[in-house]
Amino acid sequence: MAKVTTPKPAELVTSIDLKPSAQQWMDIPTEIKPGTFCWGAKAKNLNIVEFPNARDWNPSEEDWKLPENWQEIFLTGMKNLLDKYRSFKVFMDICVRCGACADKCHFFIGSGDPKNMPVLRAELLRSVYRRYFTTSGKMLGKTAGARDLTIDVLKELWYYFYQCTECRRCSLFCPYGIDTAEITIMGRELMNQLGLNTDWISGPVANCYMKGNHLGLEPHAIMNSIEGMIDDIETITGIRINPSFNRKGAEILFVTPSGDLFADPGTFTCMGYLMLFHELGLDYTWSTYASEGGNFGFFTSNEMAKRLNSKIYAEAKRLGVKYIIGGECGHMWRVLTQYMDTWNGPADFLEVPVSPITGTRFDTSRSTKMIHITEFTADLIKNGKLKLDPSRNDDLIVTYHDSCNTSRGMGLLDEPRYIIRNVCNHFHEMPENTIREQTFCCGSGTGLNASENMELRMRGGFPRANAVKFVKDRHGVNMLANICAIDRATLSASMDYWVPGVRVTGVHEMVANALIMKGEKERETNLRGEPLPGKEGN
Amino acid sequence: MSIEQFLSEQKDTILTKWFDLVLDTYPPDTAVFLKKQDNPFANPVGHTIREGMGHVLDELVRETPSGQIGVFLDNIIRIRAVQxxxxxxxxxxxxxxxxxxxEALRTASHQPLPYDELLAFESRVDRLALLSFDIFVQCREKLYDIKANExxxxxxxLLQRVNDMDEDQEKKPDPAG
Structure with a gap:
């Protein structure tokens, strides 16, 4: 019988170490810890889009099954990116490590891990840049802040570039205007070349490439899902809505994230779009091919993002529409406003968007020909075109979370607030340094909204949740509104953990609840099937 | 002097030292940030932990506890359970x-406290520890719940639609009669 050795009490006590290491960051090895990372990409998904070095691999295993010449691939890839993007080279060179960004990242604030300070996260890559691309780094090595690209360094880069949501809050405070999100984008491009993608991102990318949307919904599934919503709307309002799909000659193409089609509470937002467009008699169509506003390709490589994005203009051209309206989504809008035009434009076959109801011409979108639905709806309200009864939302005490991409990425700050103030009677802002341009990320953007990295998500979500808790305690806030499909999914989880009692909604769910539709029956419930204020006893 | 009076008088010193020991569980750069940034929204972790510890201390010396000590502990442990x-x-x-x-008792210049008082106080802290285990486990279980719910x-x-279709199918008359 094997002899069992039990530790002595004194040994047990000394094994408890309460203090973390005080070494310099380069000397502290990175441990890949469960709860913090997403599972590795599956070979089959990478093969679908012809990404290199496809293989099944597991980040928690020692062997990542890298190609033999992985260093060469990485460094050649880095050289190509430095040559192609002058911004990347500038960002590698000009940081003076002033620390202005250090405490602005939600992941650092929530986790306390110094390698989540944006300056240090970028330094992980800069140290490699110095070693191979600068004279001082080549000659002086560690003294000049340079280090060799070892397997441990590669793993560290992977680990931390998937702990950044590219939210750009840090960039707001950088005196040099360094866009740390771009550094993460470059870092992930390099990982992509080694097949080091994550399953949560590469699955949706493959789906979107094959079927047109992240969830892999085929045309009948999309129509079936919307059919279900139409049934619910009829039950609630007595009105039967008949939207069209893939209709040639429609004036407007409507594109929204596919999350709105299946996952609550996004589905209620989607019902909101359907009801609003029906009430206006809008000449619009859904597409079952350009059926995704979001773009997870953006989290892998520039080229992949471009490929996935191309279907939107292609479908607009095929259907012969005049312009495009986009639904409530976050990163979709950064892609549409900052990249689409140069990737797949000019869309000179489309017209500058003009609201058929108010006649307003949206010159801000004269190049992309695509407007955000909150711009469209705010204009309707401003021109008195909607009959609204905000008291139907009187059970809601609302606050508004600015999605990183719509606020910092496209400056869409006031339209959603204007709508909310017109469809609700109780609205309270969170503290100034947590909203608008300074908004805190939900903690789960850029494809980090998997379940296996839940600890990371909760850490990153805490600064936002903390501000929500403040308005809940002070004003009794019970509803967190936003205009992003990922927010709707991930803030629900974050609220569940940090601020129970606060639910999450899209803005157009509240619009539709307040919207008085022609010929509707007296409504008893809201879109969630809950009794309207004053109808509780019915 | 009772232990309660002693703790009330020394509260600020004790709280500061206690908070410093918590900061020692974070890396040095992080500890500086958690200590120095005053804005509760820019530094929610440092603020929540310090505020929570202050309330816990108040509760320990209060003659009639408010019953809120679990809430204050929860605010602190909820953070540390995911870090x-x-x-x-x-x-x-x-x-x-x-x-x-x-340490505060050793350095304070006053009459020594009765040994029993100190032991009683330490037993209260032990009960606090037991309560903390509960809260920690609840937080971890909540995380797993959230994963499953997602x-x-x-x-x-999807399943709702499939079930609805199944029901519709069942309602249809059987063509074979």
Whole structure:
């Protein structure tokens, strides 16, 4: 019988170490810890889009099954990116490590891990840049802040570039205007070349490439899902809505994230779009091919993002529409406003968007020909075109979370607030340094909204949740509104953990609840099937 | 002087030292940030932990406890339960209160406290530790619940539609008669 050795009490006590290491960051090895990372990409998904070095691999295993010449691939890839993007080279060179960004990242604030300070996260890559691309780094090595690209360094880069949501809050405070999100984008491009993608991102990318949307919904599934919503709307309002799909000659193409089609509470937002467009008699169509506003390709490589994005203009051209309206989504809008035009434009076959109801011409979108639905709806309200009864939302005490991409990425700050103030009677802002341009990320953007990295998500979500808790305690806030499909999914989880009692909604769910539709029956419930204020006893 | 009076008089000193010991469980750069940034929204972790510890101290010396001590502990532990801390490190702050109070008693210039009083106080801290284990486990269980719920939400609508279609199918008269 094997002899069992039990530790002595004194040994047990000394094994408890309460203090973390005080070494310099380069000397502290990175441990890949469960709860913090997403599972590795599956070979089959990478093969679908012809990404290199496809293989099944597991980040928690020692062997990542890298190609033999992985260093060469990485460094050649880095050289190509430095040559192609002058911004990347500038960002590698000009940081003076002033620390202005250090405490602005939600992941650092929530986790306390110094390698989540944006300056240090970028330094992980800069140290490699110095070693191979600068004279001082080549000659002086560690003294000049340079280090060799070892397997441990590669793993560290992977680990931390998937702990950044590219939210750009840090960039707001950088005196040099360094866009740390771009550094993460470059870092992930390099990982992509080694097949080091994550399953949560590469699955949706493959789906979107094959079927047109992240969830892999085929045309009948999309129509079936919307059919279900139409049934619910009829039950609630007595009105039967008949939207069209893939209709040639429609004036407007409507594109929204596919999350709105299946996952609550996004589905209620989607019902909101359907009801609003029906009430206006809008000449619009859904597409079952350009059926995704979001773009997870953006989290892998520039080229992949471009490929996935191309279907939107292609479908607009095929259907012969005049312009495009986009639904409530976050990163979709950064892609549409900052990249689409140069990737797949000019869309000179489309017209500058003009609201058929108010006649307003949206010159801000004269190049992309695509407007955000909150711009469209705010204009309707401003021109008195909607009959609204905000008291139907009187059970809601609302606050508004600015999605990183719509606020910092496209400056869409006031339209959603204007709508909310017109469809609700109780609205309270969170503290100034947590909203608008300074908004805190939900903690789960850029494809980090998997379940296996839940600890990371909760850490990153805490600064936002903390501000929500403040308005809940002070004003009794019970509803967190936003205009992003990922927010709707991930803030629900974050609220569940940090601020129970606060639910999450899209803005157009509240619009539709307040919207008085022609010929509707007296409504008893809201879109969630809950009794309207004053109808509780019915 | 009772231990309660002593703790009330020395509250600020004890709280500062206790908080410093919690900060020691974070890397040095992080500890500086958690200590120095005053804005509760820019530094929610430091602010929540310090504020929570202050309330816990108040509760320990209060003649009639408000029954809120679990809430204050929850605010602190909820954060530490998701940070990169082992359970022992996450909850070590409870036990470090004993060290801080003993040290304060050693250095304070007043009549020594009756030994029984100190033991009674330390027993209260031990009960606090037991309560903390509960809260820590609840937080971890909540995380697993959230993971499971996310998966359920992803498929709920889909299954609902399939079930509805099944029901419709059942309602249709059988063509074979």
């Amino acid at each position: 990169d801390l082992t359970p022992e490190r996450a909850l070590s702050f409870i036990f470090s209160l004993k060290e801080v109070v003993r 998966l359920r939400k992803m498929t709920f609508r």
